Amino acid sequence: xxxxxxxxxxxxxxxxxxxxSAAEIAPGAQAWDDAERFPRExxxxxxxxxxxxxxxxxxxxxxxxxxxxxxxxxxxxxxASAGVALxxxxxxxxxxxxxxxxGSAELRERYVPRLVSxxxxxxxxxxxxxxxxxxTRVRLRAAQEGDSFALTGTKLYITNGTFADVLVVVARTGxxxxxxxxISVLVVDGDAAGLERRPMSKLGMRASELGxxxxxxxxxxxxxxxxxxxxxxxxCLPVLSQGRVFGGALxxxxxxAALSEAARHVAVREQFGGPLSRQQAVRFTIADMAARLxxxxxxxxxxxxxxxxxxxxxxxxxxxxxxxxxxxxxxxxRALHLHGAQGFMADGIAQRCYRDCKILEYxxxxxxLQREMIYKAVANGFRx
Ligand SMILES: Cc1cc2nc3c(=O)[nH]c(=O)nc-3n(C[C@H](O)[C@H](O)[C@H](O)COP(=O)(O)OP(=O)(O)OC[C@H]3O[C@@H](n4cnc5c(N)ncnc54)[C@H](O)[C@@H]3O)c2cc1C
Numbered sequence: 001x002x003x004x005x006x007x008x009x010x011x012x013x014x015x016x017x018x019x020x021s022a023a024e025i026a027p028g029a030q031a032w033d034d035a036e037r038f039p040r041e042x043x044x045x046x047x048x049x050x051x052x053x054x055x056x057x058x059x060x061x062x063x064x065x066x067x068x069x070x071x072x073x074x075x076x077x078x079x080a081s082a083g084v085a086l087x088x089x090x091x092x093x094x095x096x097x098x099x100x101x102x103g104s105a106e107l108r109e110r111y112v113p114r115l116v117s118x119x120x121x122x123x124x125x126x127x128x129x130x131x132x133x134x135x136t137r138v139r140l141r142a143a144q145e146g147d148s149f150a151l152t153g154t155k156l157y158i159t160n161g162t163f164a165d166v167l168v169v170v171a172r173t174g175x176x177x178x179x180x181x182x183i184s185v186l187v188v189d190g191d192a193a194g195l196e197r198r199p200m201s202k203l204g205m206r207a208s209e210l211g212x213x214x215x216x217x218x219x220x221x222x223x224x225x226x227x228x229x230x231x232x233x234x235x236c237l238p239v240l241s242q243g244r245v246f247g248g249a250l251x252x253x254x255x256x257a258a259l260s261e262a263a264r265h266v267a268v269r270e271q272f273g274g275p276l277s278r279q280q281a282v283r284f285t286i287a288d289m290a291a292r293l294x295x296x297x298x299x300x301x302x303x304x305x306x307x308x309x310x311x312x313x314x315x316x317x318x319x320x321x322x323x324x325x326x327x328x329x330x331x332x333x334r335a336l337h338l339h340g341a342q343g344f345m346a347d348g349i350a351q352r353c354y355r356d357c358k359i360l361e362y363x364x365x366x367x368x369l370q371r372e373m374i375y376k377a378v379a380n381g382f383r384x
Contacts, residue, residue, distance in 0.1 A: 006301075010068055017051070017076035025080035030347055032207035036199070038087045039207070040121065040163065047118025052092050060100040061112035066308035067242060071249035071300060078253025079260075082356040083207025085250050090159040090208075091115070093246050094239065095122025095168045099187060102227040102235045107187060111166055123164035125155040125188075125213060130177070133366045135233070138183050140215065142171035147222045149173070149186060151194070151215040161211020162199050165190040169215075174230050185232035187224040194218030204355030240364070241314055244321035245307060247364035248300040251321075251328030251357070255296065258328075258335035258353040259289045265339055265350075276338070285338065289331050296324040315377040318370040319384070325360035325367065332357040 006014075024045065032039055046052050055070030056062020070093060078085035096115040099107055099122075114120040131137035140153030151171055155161070167188040175182025188195065195218045200210040227235035263286050266276040276282045299320040306313035332353040336343040343350040361367050378384075 010072060013069060014072045014076060017073055021076050021080035025084055029081040029207060033083060033352055036201060036206045038209045043118035043121050046088065047116065052118055053116035056097060056100055061108060061116055067245055067304040068301060068308055071246060071304045074246050074249040075253040078250045079257045081207045082250060082254045083205040085253060086205050087160055087208040089246055089250060090124055091122045093243055094124035095166060097239045098168050098185065098226055098236050101239060106223060107226065115166060120165040121160055121163060122166045123158050123160040124168050125158045125161065126170040127157045128155055133369060136180050137177045138170055138172050139177055140171045142173045142184060142186060149220045151218040151220060153215055155213040158211045158213055159208050161213055162197055162209040168226065170233050180234055182230050183233035184229055185226040185236055186220050187226060188220050192218050205359055241317055242307060243364045244317040245300060245303045247360055248320040248324035251324040251360045252297055252300055254353050254357055255293050255328040255331040257349055258331040259293055261349040262286060262335040262338045282338065285334055289334055292327045293331060296327040300324050315374060315382050318373045321364055322367050322370040328360055329357045
């Protein structure tokens with residue numbers, strides 16, 4: 001065990017990712033944000049280090065390690081750029097994880113090694129114009145035609161959607177909007193005929209890319225079905241539950257960056273004859289930021305450890321995601337506040353954290369739904 005309570009190997013891994021992020025991500029973070037461009041070369045770099053397969057068992061084509069290691073990776077990437085961490089998270093923990101854990105042996109063989117090496121890039125395409133928090137409202141139609149499906153409809157807000165080679169698409173093969181039954185999952189190759197993509201511009205997470213996808217009779221072979229016909233989405237729910245832990249880890253990285261930047265700034269900015277950090281109110285704000293971040297970290301890694309130990313972790317994941325995302329937003333806002341006008345300028349870390357944080361409150365299941373799930377668990381005897 002290291003001083004932090006995590007196994008030594010985890011802390012060594014954290015230090016390695018932190019070094020990589022400082023050298024390879026932090027220097028480009030603002031330029032990628034300005035250009036709204038994900039640095040695609042990172043897929044190859046992270047793939048060659050084996051990091052795109054972290055958290056995925058070796059028998060499924062991953063590099064081993066568990067949820068704790070994947071959370072460490074995402075947290076440390078997010079300290080340098082939350083947008084970069086988001087793109088990597090979606091590629092690994094959603095798209096690759098869905099194919100690896102639910103897909104057939106043939107799908108796994110065809111895609112997982114190339115996704116893990118970074119040769120291919122992945123996206124998870126669930127959201128639609130009428131299907132956001134309510135997952136039963138999926139309308140994108142996958143009509144069976146012989147040994148294929150023809151996809152027709154629209155996906156919105158798809159991270160990596162502008163460039164991904166492999167789109168893991170949630171589609172309706174039966175049933176009606178309003179029910180989970182009949183929702184399937186299909187792998188669509190990025191160059192499939194009948195697929196058109198448009199970039200979407202956004203407030204934050206601008207170092208990631210967001211796409212609008214239009215499917216117009218896009219033909220997908222039946223062998224690309226992930227899981228069973230009509231219940232693939234239900235089978236993917238454990239992957240999405242795990243995603244709440246990693247969404248929490250992303251918020252930790254973002255919050256950590258906001259805190260470091262605020263602490264650095266108040267130590268050097270002078271007003272009233274000395275650094276801002278001489279003011280007790282400023283010192284107390286930094287202390288409160290540290291305390292909340294520490295609490296969020298305990299929740300996120302506790303949920304990750306439960307997941308790795310095979311214990312029930314669902315409510316813990318909801319609590320961790322809820323608390324860490326709202327803590328991230330609060331830390332980012334406080335960091336911006338402590339920067340005064342300097343923070344309001346368009347090129348600092350504080351303003352980027354402030355723009356990046358908000359999505360974490362409604363990505364991976366809106367926080368109101370997390371509160372509903374936590375309430376139900378408490379009503380059923382869950383003891384926090
Ligand atoms: C930067 C970014 C990246 C994204 N990446 C992806 C991606 O890779 N793949 C993908 O599929 N999607 C992605 N999304 C979309 C994401 O899945 C949706 O934002 C999410 O599903 C919520 O849907 P919505 O935004 O349409 O919100 P809505 O469903 O319209 O909800 C809006 C608000 O209503 C309130 N609300 C909703 N339901 C309830 C309820 N039951 N009780 C109380 N209040 C409620 C909440 O305050 C919520 O924030 C991304 C979005 C962004 C902005």
